[in-house]
Amino acid sequence: MKFIGSATKNLLSQQSAGLSCQHGFWGIAIPLLLTAIDWPFRGLLTASNILMFYLLGVFFVAIRFGLWPSILASLTNAAAFAYFFAPPIFSLAISESENLTGLAVTMLIGTLTSKLAENVRHQARVAEEGERRASALYRLSKELAEAHLEQEVIGIGTRHLHAEFGSRNTFIFPDRNGQLCRQDDQPLALPLQSNNLETAYWVFSHGQMAGYGTDTLSNEPAIYVPLISTSGTMGVLALEPSDLRRLLLPEQRPFLDTYINQIVHALERVKSAEQAKQATLKIQSETLRNSLLSSISHDLRNPLATIVGAACTLDMDEDRLDKDRRRKLVTVINEEAQRMSELTIKILDMARLEAGEVMLNQQWYAPEEFIGSALRRLDKKLESRQVNILMADNLALVLVDAVLLQQVLVNLLDNADKYSPAGLPIDIFVEATPLGLSIAVADRGPGIPVDLQQKVFDKFFRVNAESAQSGIGLGLSICRAIVEAHDGDIQATNRCGGGALFQLYLPILGCPPSVAPEDSGLIV
Amino acid sequence: MKPTSLPLLLLIEDDPQFQMLLSTTLENHDYQVIAFAVGREGLLAARTRQPSLLILDLGLPDIDGQDIIRHLRQWSDLPIIVLSSRNQESEITLALDNGADDYLTKPFSTAILMSRIKALLRRVTKAPSGVNELFQVGALKIELTKRRVIVSGQDVGLTPIEFKLLSVLVRHAGFVVTHRQLLEKVWGAAYVEHSHYLRIYMGQLRHKLEADPTRPRYLLTEAGVGYRLCEEEPI
Numbered sequence: 001m002k003f004i005g006s007a008t009k010n011l012l013s014q015q016s017a018g019l020s021c022q023h024g025f026w027g028i029a030i031p032l033l034l035t036a037i038d039w040p041f042r043g044l045l046t047a048s049n050i051l052m053f054y055l056l057g058v059f060f061v062a063i064r065f066g067l068w069p070s071i072l073a074s075l076t077n078a079a080a081f082a083y084f085f086a087p088p089i090f091s092l093a094i095s096e097s098e099n100l101t102g103l104a105v106t107m108l109i110g111t112l113t114s115k116l117a118e119n120v121r122h123q124a125r126v127a128e129e130g131e132r133r134a135s136a137l138y139r140l141s142k143e144l145a146e147a148h149l150e151q152e153v154i155g156i157g158t159r160h161l162h163a164e165f166g167s168r169n170t171f172i173f174p175d176r177n178g179q180l181c182r183q184d185d186q187p188l189a190l191p192l193q194s195n196n197l198e199t200a201y202w203v204f205s206h207g208q209m210a211g212y213g214t215d216t217l218s219n220e221p222a223i224y225v226p227l228i229s230t231s232g233t234m235g236v237l238a239l240e241p242s243d244l245r246r247l248l249l250p251e252q253r254p255f256l257d258t259y260i261n262q263i264v265h266a267l268e269r270v271k272s273a274e275q276a277k278q279a280t281l282k283i284q285s286e287t288l289r290n291s292l293l294s295s296i297s298h299d300l301r302n303p304l305a306t307i308v309g310a311a312c313t314l315d316m317d318e319d320r321l322d323k324d325r326r327r328k329l330v331t332v333i334n335e336e337a338q339r340m341s342e343l344t345i346k347i348l349d350m351a352r353l354e355a356g357e358v359m360l361n362q363q364w365y366a367p368e369e370f371i372g373s374a375l376r377r378l379d380k381k382l383e384s385r386q387v388n389i390l391m392a393d394n395l396a397l398v399l400v401d402a403v404l405l406q407q408v409l410v411n412l413l414d415n416a417d418k419y420s421p422a423g424l425p426i427d428i429f430v431e432a433t434p435l436g437l438s439i440a441v442a443d444r445g446p447g448i449p450v451d452l453q454q455k456v457f458d459k460f461f462r463v464n465a466e467s468a469q470s471g472i473g474l475g476l477s478i479c480r481a482i483v484e485a486h487d488g489d490i491q492a493t494n495r496c497g498g499g500a501l502f503q504l505y506l507p508i509l510g511c512p513p514s515v516a517p518e519d520s521g522l523i524v
Numbered sequence: 525m526k527p528t529s530l531p532l533l534l535l536i537e538d539d540p541q542f543q544m545l546l547s548t549t550l551e552n553h554d555y556q557v558i559a560f561a562v563g564r565e566g567l568l569a570a571r572t573r574q575p576s577l578l579i580l581d582l583g584l585p586d587i588d589g590q591d592i593i594r595h596l597r598q599w600s601d602l603p604i605i606v607l608s609s610r611n612q613e614s615e616i617t618l619a620l621d622n623g624a625d626d627y628l629t630k631p632f633s634t635a636i637l638m639s640r641i642k643a644l645l646r647r648v649t650k651a652p653s654g655v656n657e658l659f660q661v662g663a664l665k666i667e668l669t670k671r672r673v674i675v676s677g678q679d680v681g682l683t684p685i686e687f688k689l690l691s692v693l694v695r696h697a698g699f700v701v702t703h704r705q706l707l708e709k710v711w712g713a714a715y716v717e718h719s720h721y722l723r724i725y726m727g728q729l730r731h732k733l734e735a736d737p738t739r740p741r742y743l744l745t746e747a748g749v750g751y752r753l754c755e756e757e758p759i
Contacts, residue, residue, distance in 0.1 A: 337631075341631050348611075349611075352611065361613075361614070361748065363719050363720070363723075364719065364720040364723060365723055366723050366724070366726075366727045368727065368730075368737055368738045369723065369726070369727070369745055370745075370747065371738055372737070372738050372739055372740050372745060373744075373745040373746075373747045375738070375739050376739075376740075376744060376745070387739075389736075389738045389739070391738060397720060397723060397724070401748075402745075402747050402748055403613055403747045403748035406747045512720060513718070513720050515720065515721055515724050518683050518684065518685055
């Protein structure tokens with residue numbers, strides 16, 4: 001408390017240079033006022049009464065204006081008493097020894113009480129300053145506690161340091177290569193004008209303060225403070241003080257240190273949170289990679305084994321195989337190769353979408369166009385199945401990448417075909433909704449368990465992983481990636497009467513461009 | 525067998541296995557094949573050997589396939605089929621706009637390749653005017669000079685633009701026509717970016733000519749590339 005006290009005194013003495021003159025005036029004016037009040041009653045009052053009044057005045061000045069004005073008031077009192085009240089009147093001489101003793105005792109009491117009053121005043125100010133600092137620290141730590149990013153912590157730290165110490169501040173951290181670099185996006189209106197990275201580097205490697213007003217490299221315009229965390233020096237704070245006293249007074253140092261400690265703790269916290277997040281992501285991506293590997297090894301190996309085996313048999317036993325058997329083997333090779341080709345394409349598509357390589361080539365299309373081309377791609381597969389299309393009339397053109405949208409519909413229709421018993425119809429519903437154009441593909445298969453309706457869009461997820469249906473669990477993930485790239489949404493539900501229903505919404509983006517009407521009529 | 529009478533096909537494909545497969549298959553279907561792995565040699569052969577058709581892989585080690593097409597088109601009408609990987613719609617469109625006649629994306633079935641080759645060679649052997657007066661597929665019948673369009677025996681009324689669009693497709697029946705080519709030929713060069721015109725008129729045409737416009741049998745969409753008027757009724 002003591003160092004803060006003297007620091008406060010120092011601070012106050014700077015601020016109150018103008019005020020002390022005013023206080024001194026009251027130190028003289030109040031005794032003179034009392035003299036004027038006492039003067040008419042000089043016949044009634046004894047000398048000791050008058051001295052008591054004067055003492056009262058000194059107390060008042062001491063409490064209100066401080067030590068020096070009160071001593072000034074004591075001296076003025078002595079002079080006024082000697083001149084106006086102590087015989088001989090209108091002379092500074094004092095003839096009666098009683099009055100002389102009284103005056104001396106009054107002055108002594110006045111000085112002592114003034115000193116006491118001054119101490120009380122001072123204690124009050126110290127308490128006030130302490131409270132102000134505590135609340136400033138509280139505000140700092142509260143804001144820091146809410147920060148989640150390193151940049152936020154740096155911004156808050158810079159702002160609070162500036163508010164408390166009047167300095168312009170820059171945080172300097174090592175980059176990935178260990179080179180120090182300053183954080184450029186300082187939220188402060190006036191960024192630090194100069195900072196010397198060499199000095200910063202010295203501070204960083206030695207873990208000691210340097211720069212302006214310190215013992216090391218004191219010709220620098222800024223002060224460099226190391227940011228020391230539990231795991232070593234994490235960076236350097238450069239402060240360019242507008243007033244050195246506010247930063248480097250021995251009493252200010254612990255306060256500054258507290259500030260810096262708070263900031264360092266916050267930085268450590270956000271950094272470790274970030275590391276934890278990275279670690280989680282890494283685990284997730286490894287899990288994904290593992291499921292990719294197991295999926296690929298299962299789904300690509302099997303057809304590959306068949307192809308290699310059939311081709312070998314054809315190669316070795318060509319002469320011993322009859323025509324029918326040869327034919328069978330060739331058909332098997334063809335079918336399995338097709339299956340592998342489909343899977344490979346899906347894996348590559350997903351990789352391309354994931355890598356963000358896909359640029360949407362959005363143009364205005366009528367919905368029936370990409371639905372039609374999707375159906376045509378599945379012509380052979382859907383040959384024996386009834387596909388009903390319920391399309392609202394007068395649907396507006398939509399802005400889509402037709403190739404990708406066609407892929408979405410191919411995947412959905414292919415799923416509907418795979419997972420519903422042969423002979424049952426597939427329905428396609430197309431309508432305009434407030435959410436945008438809605439396209440739904442519905443089958444009459446077993447549907448999707450409610451708790452899995454979100455998961456079916458996850459990569460490599462299959463409702464029944466051991467089912468005989470070939471698949472890799474990527475089709476719906478591709479659908480979701482494409483629909484989301486269009487700012488749309490895709491959902492899986494079960495429909496009334498049984499079966500799965502996949503519904504996608506494509507937002508209406510602006511009005512389709514108009515087409516100039518034809519001026520001439522119909523030809524025959 | 526007279527080998528000289530067999531049509532000569534030029535194949536430019538840099539993957540040796542794939543080249544071998546195509547050569548074998550084509551020879552098996554009574555074509556003569558000369559194959560090259562490098563674009564320059566292929567281009568030279570196109571000049572000296574006078575092949576009937578070129579099968580060109582777009583990804584070559586030495587020259588860009590697009591350059592080969594542009595180069596060839598300066599002096600030759602040689603029919604060209606380009607082979608490309610999937611997800612290369614823009615490459616395909618560019619190749620078609622540069623003058624290639626058709627395309628196939630890998631992997632493709634050799635049966636489709638054979639039917640495309642046949643269709644292209646047939647077009648070359650047609651009359652120099654190139655266009656059959658009467659076009660017929662399934663229930664659709666089009667008489668170009670009389671400007672008559674008949675579906676299942678019923679006359680269908682088309683607007684001038686609809687008819688123009690249809691006639692461009694008829695002239696290239698069986699082959700893909702890119703969005704750009706259609707826009708340029710029907711609306712003019714200033715409209716090549718106005719693809720929505722094409723979508724709207726194609727929609728109108730389908731509603732008039734197709735039994736089910738969502739499952740067209742004649743006016744087929746090649747997503748991201750263009751349209752194809754089906755020449756033979758799908759089996």
